[in-house]
Amino acid sequence: MPIMVNLDVMMAKRKISAGELAERVDITPANLSILKNNKAKAVRFSTLEAICRELDCQPGDVLEYVKNE
Amino acid sequence: MKIKWNSEKSLFLSRCLTIATLILGVVSLFCIPIITEWYDAISGALNGGKPIHVELNIALYLSAILGIIALWQLLKMLNRFAKHEVFVKENAVCLRLIAWCSFGVAAVWLALTFWRFTAFFVAFIAAFAGLLLRVMKNMLEAAIELREENDFTI
Numbered sequence: 284m285p286i287m288v289n290l291d292v293m294m295a296k297r298k299i300s301a302g303e304l305a306e307r308v309d310i311t312p313a314n315l316s317i318l319k320n321n322k323a324k325a326v327r328f329s330t331l332e333a334i335c336r337e338l339d340c341q342p343g344d345v346l347e348y349v350k351n352e
Numbered sequence: 353m354k355i356k357w358n359s360e361k362s363l364f365l366s367r368c369l370t371i372a373t374l375i376l377g378v379v380s381l382f383c384i385p386i387i388t389e390w391y392d393a394i395s396g397a398l399n400g401g402k403p404i405h406v407e408l409n410i411a412l413y414l415s416a417i418l419g420i421i422a423l424w425q426l427l428k429m430l431n432r433f434a435k436h437e438v439f440v441k442e443n444a445v446c447l448r449l450i451a452w453c454s455f456g457v458a459a460v461w462l463a464l465t466f467w468r469f470t471a472f473f474v475a476f477i478a479a480f481a482g483l484l485l486r487v488m489k490n491m492l493e494a495a496i497e498l499r500e501e502n503d504f505t506i
Contacts, residue, residue: 310506314506317504323506325506
């Protein structure tokens with residue numbers, strides 16, 4: 284997928300665990316894992332909004348477009 | 353007493369009917385020579401044509417084998433439905449196989465048209481069933497993709 288989710292980086296910067304973030308964003312740890320491992324096919328705006336709110340960042344900080352070579 | 357009908361009972365009935373047809377298909381393998389003899393007797397008496405004992409035997413055996421394969425796949429699918437596994441890739445594979453079995457039967461009966469033109473109607477019905485099943489397979493594949501997309505939307 285050319286869209287990469289860099290959730291790990293932001294989580295490390297904010298020193299927050301996956302379980303804690305999942306709880307705060309109100310998604311299951313399994314779904315957070317799908318998102319973190321770039322297995323997700325789509326992200327809801329509401330989920331993205333919650334992630335940005337909890338990590339105090341912009342969507343561009345967690346999402347990155349990588350050109351396919 | 354009124355029997356309450358639901359999807360589980362309907363599935364059970366489908367499985368029973370499939371198993372019964374499968375058993376009938378296997379039993380019919382042993383009756384094919386009798387069927388061909390009977391057909392030749394009637395057909396010969398009706399139009400005085402050349403008997404097609406060997407050709408009809410081959411067509412019926414091939415059709416029965418393909419039919420048994422298709423029924424077996426159908427049973428596998430129904431067993432998955434019972435486990436609530438409907439939109440899975442394995443079911444699409446089963447449908448594809450059943451469709452090809454139908455096309456196979458159509459090809460066999462189309463070949464038999466050289467000896468008896470009436471075989472064309474069986475070939476047409478089998479080909480039509482195969483076509484319908486192929487479209488259903490395409491639809492199932494699209495549904496599987498939609499479901500996957502839905503499952504992986506966070």
